[in-house]
Amino acid sequence: MPKRADLSDTFCPVGRSAELLGDRAVLLILRDLFFGRRRFEAIAANTGLGPQLVSARLKLMEKQGVVERHAYQERPPRHEYRLTAKGKDLFDVLYAMRNWAERWAYEAGEAASGPAMRYIHRACGADVGTSTICPECGEVLRYGDLKGEPSAALKAEQAAKGA
Amino acid sequence: MPKRADLSDTFCPVGRSAELLGDRAVLLILRDLFFGRRRFEAIAANTGLGPQLVSARLKLMEKQGVVERHAYQERPPRHEYRLTAKGKDLFDVLYAMRNWAERWAYEAGEAASGPAMRYIHRACGADVGTSTICPECGEVLRYGDLKGEPSAALKAEQAAKGA
DNA sequence: GATAGTAACTATGATAATCATAGTGACAAG
DNA sequence: CTTGTCACTATGATTATCATAGTTACTATC
Numbered sequence: 102m103p104k105r106a107d108l109s110d111t112f113c114p115v116g117r118s119a120e121l122l123g124d125r126a127v128l129l130i131l132r133d134l135f136f137g138r139r140r141f142e143a144i145a146a147n148t149g150l151g152p153q154l155v156s157a158r159l160k161l162m163e164k165q166g167v168v169e170r171h172a173y174q175e176r177p178p179r180h181e182y183r184l185t186a187k188g189k190d191l192f193d194v195l196y197a198m199r200n201w202a203e204r205w206a207y208e209a210g211e212a213a214s215g216p217a218m219r220y221i222h223r224a225c226g227a228d229v230g231t232s233t234i235c236p237e238c239g240e241v242l243r244y245g246d247l248k249g250e251p252s253a254a255l256k257a258e259q260a261a262k263g264a
Numbered sequence: 265m266p267k268r269a270d271l272s273d274t275f276c277p278v279g280r281s282a283e284l285l286g287d288r289a290v291l292l293i294l295r296d297l298f299f300g301r302r303r304f305e306a307i308a309a310n311t312g313l314g315p316q317l318v319s320a321r322l323k324l325m326e327k328q329g330v331v332e333r334h335a336y337q338e339r340p341p342r343h344e345y346r347l348t349a350k351g352k353d354l355f356d357v358l359y360a361m362r363n364w365a366e367r368w369a370y371e372a373g374e375a376a377s378g379p380a381m382r383y384i385h386r387a388c389g390a391d392v393g394t395s396t397i398c399p400e401c402g403e404v405l406r407y408g409d410l411k412g413e414p415s416a417a418l419k420a421e422q423a424a425k426g427a
Numbered sequence: 428g429a430t431a432g433t434a435a436c437t438a439t440g441a442t443a444a445t446c447a448t449a450g451t452g453a454c455a456a457g
Numbered sequence: 458c459t460t461g462t463c464a465c466t467a468t469g470a471t472t473a474t475c476a477t478a479g480t481t482a483c484t485a486t487c
Binding site for chain 4: 268313316320340
């Protein structure tokens with residue numbers, strides 16, 4: 102393909118987000134970062150993306166200011182990637198994607214066994230289901246407010262990928 | 265590239281969403297549909313995407329059940345694309361992307377002139393800013409609840425594209 | 428009634444992004 | 458001194474994307 106069209110100078114906010122978020126690899130890496138997977142190899146293994154794609158996207162995300170590269174030891178040199186405040190603020194987007202998928206992206210048979218991932222509101226202990234705000238206490242859900250419990254199927258899948 | 269990895273059978277809900285939403289063209293087309301642009305040529309012009317990309321993505325979106333192709337006249341045959349309930353339910357995702365971009369994706373100079381797009385809550389008349397729920401009446405914002413007013417710069421940009 | 432116009436596409440070729448696989452550098456452990 | 462781990466980089470085949478041009482089915486204008 103020719104170089105993909107640049108959207109970073111559009112005035113439309115959705116266009117600007119799409120410049121970064123309209124990319125499968127970026128979304129998958131963000132998901133892993135939100136789940137606490139910070140090491141390069143762990144992200145590559147869980148996402149199933151090749152190392153040069155992970156490398157390229159992490160560099161891009163660092164340039165965009167959503168992740169920070171951080172050395173967690175000197176000898177041998179080892180790095181991890183952390184979400185910045187700008188990155189953590191993408192929680193709403195990822196959470197909305199999760200909610201939509203839980204509502205629409207599973208077949209009847211799959212859905213019967215409950216959501217792929219249950220989320221509990223730490224503040225009040227309620228199962229939030231797929232709502233934007235907590236159905237029990239009515240609070241807006243933010244980064245860190247939820248405790249996730251993957252279904253057995255999801256747990257098995259992740260284990261199979263060695264992540 | 266080789267065929268891109270298929271995520272439609274992951275158990276992870278974000279992965280399933282990423283299968284559809286991790287694509288610049290899909291996001292831009294969805295944006296246009298949410299703004300009421302339903303005709304093929306209008307979407308192609310405003311997104312700046314080539315006709316075969318728009319065609320391919322609309323077919324995909326139709327297959328996924330987020331849009332419906334609808335003939336609005338017989339002679340000559342003319343079609344438009346409409347969001348289905350499943351498509352309209354993506355509002356939360358697009359709105360979260362918009363909010364994030366308004367908060368983070370503009371330079372100081374650009375941001376000074378206010379948001380690229382102002383949204384008013386129809387029910388109470390309040391400017392919602394970049395919040396998930398209405399800052400005045402506290403209600404969760406859904407598809408159709410908001411009235412958007414593009415900034416002068418955004419209006420000029422769209423006019424220049426002939427949309 | 429021949430030319431121009433519009434909407435909704437399809438066809439073609441050049442370019443570039445992606446995947447799979449293999450390899451590298453820096454060290455630690457056995 | 459061979460094996461192992463982490464964090465990558467290099468290479469080559471494949472395929473998606475973009476830009477441009479062309480097609481189909483009509484209506485409207487000269």
